Amino acid sequence: MKRDLLADLRSGKNLSTREMLILTLTLAMPSIIAEVSYLFMSFIDASMVGSLGANASASVGIVATTTWLLGGIIRSATLGFTVQVAHLYGAENYKEARAVSLHGVLSVLFIGLGLMTIALSISSYLPGWLGGQQEIRADATRYFVIYAFSLPFMALNNTSGGMLQCSGNMKIPSILNVVSCVLDVIFNFFFIYPSKTIHILGQDIMLHRAGMGIRGAALGTTLATMCCALTMSYFLFIRSKNLKLRREARKRFDAKELKTALQISLPVAFQNILSGGAQIVATGIVAPLGPVAISANSFAVTTEGFCYMPGYGISAAATTMVGQSIGAGRKKTAKKLGWICMLSGMVVMTITGALMYIFAYHLLGLLSPVNDIKNLGAAVLRIEAFAEPFFAAVIVGEGVFRGFKDTLGPSIIDFATMWVIRLPLAYVLSRSIGLRGVWVAMCLQLIIAGIIFLIRMALKNRNLTDLK
Numbered sequence: 001m002k003r004d005l006l007a008d009l010r011s012g013k014n015l016s017t018r019e020m021l022i023l024t025l026t027l028a029m030p031s032i033i034a035e036v037s038y039l040f041m042s043f044i045d046a047s048m049v050g051s052l053g054a055n056a057s058a059s060v061g062i063v064a065t066t067t068w069l070l071g072g073i074i075r076s077a078t079l080g081f082t083v084q085v086a087h088l089y090g091a092e093n094y095k096e097a098r099a100v101s102l103h104g105v106l107s108v109l110f111i112g113l114g115l116m117t118i119a120l121s122i123s124s125y126l127p128g129w130l131g132g133q134q135e136i137r138a139d140a141t142r143y144f145v146i147y148a149f150s151l152p153f154m155a156l157n158n159t160s161g162g163m164l165q166c167s168g169n170m171k172i173p174s175i176l177n178v179v180s181c182v183l184d185v186i187f188n189f190f191f192i193y194p195s196k197t198i199h200i201l202g203q204d205i206m207l208h209r210a211g212m213g214i215r216g217a218a219l220g221t222t223l224a225t226m227c228c229a230l231t232m233s234y235f236l237f238i239r240s241k242n243l244k245l246r247r248e249a250r251k252r253f254d255a256k257e258l259k260t261a262l263q264i265s266l267p268v269a270f271q272n273i274l275s276g277g278a279q280i281v282a283t284g285i286v287a288p289l290g291p292v293a294i295s296a297n298s299f300a301v302t303t304e305g306f307c308y309m310p311g312y313g314i315s316a317a318a319t320t321m322v323g324q325s326i327g328a329g330r331k332k333t334a335k336k337l338g339w340i341c342m343l344s345g346m347v348v349m350t351i352t353g354a355l356m357y358i359f360a361y362h363l364l365g366l367l368s369p370v371n372d373i374k375n376l377g378a379a380v381l382r383i384e385a386f387a388e389p390f391f392a393a394v395i396v397g398e399g400v401f402r403g404f405k406d407t408l409g410p411s412i413i414d415f416a417t418m419w420v421i422r423l424p425l426a427y428v429l430s431r432s433i434g435l436r437g438v439w440v441a442m443c444l445q446l447i448i449a450g451i452i453f454l455i456r457m458a459l460k461n462r463n464l465t466d467l468k
Contacts, residue, residue: 006168009321010090010328020340024317028344030174031165032313036306037178044185047367048192049217054370056214058291059139061298062132065279067147070115071154072272077108078159080265083323083402084257085243086166090327094242099251101163101236101243104261105156112155119148130280131287139214146218150225157229160236166320167243172235180228187223191216264407271411278418285423285430286438293435296376299367300439303360303377304384307352311392314345315399322403335460338400342457345396346389353388356381380439387443390450397453409456417449 005023008015015023049056081104088097127140157180161173194211197204210216237245286297318341325334356363360378368374398410422445429437 006321006324009330009333010092010324012328012330015333017336017340020337021344023321024314024337024340024344027168027170027317027320028310028314028341030170030313031316032310034174034177035309035313037181045188045217045221048188049214051369052192052213054291054295054368054373055136056139057295057298057368057373058132059127059136059214060143060217061294062127062130062136062140062283062287063144063147064298064301065283066126066130066144068279069273069275069277070119070151072275073115073269074108074112074151074155074158076265076268076272077111077155078104078162079268079402079407080104080261080263081107081159082162082166083264083319083405084260085163086320086323086403087327087405089167089242090324091329095248096251097167098243098246100257102245103253103257104163105159105233105236107261108155108159109152112152115155116148116151119151120145123148131284133287133291136291143214143218146215146222150218150222153222153226153229157225157232160229160232163236163243164232164240165316166323167240168320168324169240170317170320173232176228176232176235179231180224183227184221184224187220188217191220260405264402264405267407267411268402271407271414274415275418278423281423282426282438285426286435289430289434292370292372292376295368295370296364296373296380297435297438299364299373300377300380300384302367303363303381304356306363307349307356307385307388308391308395310348310352311345311395314341314348315396317341318396318399319403322400326404334403338403338457341400342393342396342454345392349388349392353385356388357385360385376435380435383436383439383443387446387450390447393450393453394446397457400457404460406460410453413449413452413456417445417452421445421448 005015005019005026009023049060081100084100085097085104088094088100123141123145126144127137132140161177164170164173189209191210191212192214193209193216195206195208198207199205212219236243283294286293318338321337321341322334325331325337360381361374364374364377364381368377394414401407401410422441425444426438426441429440431437433440
């Protein structure tokens with residue numbers, strides 16, 4: 001069904017609203033499953049580290065926003081090429097799509113290597129810059145150093161998977177990302193904890209493990225990312241029907257391709273840098289509140305992923321469908337698909353937000369045995385639950401607009417609401433009500449941003465027409 005509907009979309013056939021909804025769900029479900037599996041991986045990672053104590057959790061939490069920033073830069077660079085591939089695929093220009101796909105992977109891999117170098121150079125200073133207390137700085141640095149080596153593989157994985165998704169192949173990237181999550185848990189089990197004797201059928205057996213603590217968590221994630229990245233690139237360059245490498249005249253980078261990539265990527269990179277910078281500033285606001293607040297904040301962020309990961313799955317589907325529709329000259333259809341995706345995301349995240357509100361304390365209890373951490377984390381999650389429908393409009397809306405090659409507007413919205421509303425309000429409120437104030441500010445920012453996204457979608461190109 002997915003392939004038939006995408007082919008119909010590219011060929012100019014009309015799709016009913018029901019068929020568009022089916023196509024949305026068909027494309028989104030593999031991505032949602034992969035996103036949820038990634039969340040479970042993060043959840044299990046956090047639980048494993050949480051079992052080592054509040055200081056270990058704080059050591060990872062203090063550098064978490066920096067890892068998000070670096071990952072965001074890689075994702076933004078990837079978009080500059082994957083959106084072009086979606087448009088070329090929609091126009092059935094597969095030869096050009098293959099060239100852009102190869103150029104994109106090489107370019108983003110080079111960026112990943114550069115980010116790794118930068119991360120290694122600042123690793124010993126970063127925890128102190130972020131306001132981390134002395135007792136957590138050494139472990140935070142060790143964790144970040146190992147994480148830095150995963151960045152080139154993250155670049156390879158994101159770009160190869162993004163190319164496959166924009167060609168309509170959501171299944172392989174999703175399966176591989178699920179496998180990566182399973183590998184991460186297995187690696188962490190053996191790297192984090194020390195050796196121990198286990199009893200099986202009346203026999204004492206020594207279970208040999210590395211006992212590396214939080215360094216083991218970083219190493220496990222890095223190895224899992226490496227395995228997934230290499231396999232993902234194999235499916236792109238060897239197995240993909242229309243994007244695999246072929247013996248044909250190799251097209252060099254040209255000015256138009258690079259200009260388009262920069263036009264798409266730079267606003268998103270700007271957004272991710274400023275958003276990531278804002279997250280780092282927010283970490284600086286949280287850090288003086290102590291290890292309990294840092295741990296509760298980190299665990300709450302991980303737990304909230306249960307709400308918004310489905311939104312990212314729908315967002316990936318939206319970029320694919322809207323991008324291929326634009327490439328096929330079907331702008332009016334692209335906008336209708338965009339609305340279906342946005343409203344679907346809002347419905348799903350309203351439901352997940354309600355579940356998070358109800359089970360917040362129980363979810364935090366899976367991550368930490370410390371009552372103070374559980375109580376504080378559950379309190380801030382219940383604040384955030386009210387923002388989830390509007391957060392969906394932001395997440396899915398960004399995917400829709402990227403399909404239109406429109407990345408500047410969403411970046412400006414994110415920048416303005418983050419730096420003008422969220423951070424100043426978080427600073428003021430944290431001084432009176434602590435971590436709760438930081439999350440109240442986040443909630444208000446997401447509600448306002450979501451409303452702006454919905455208005456912008458309603459106003460976007462009212463007179464769009466299809467060419468076929």
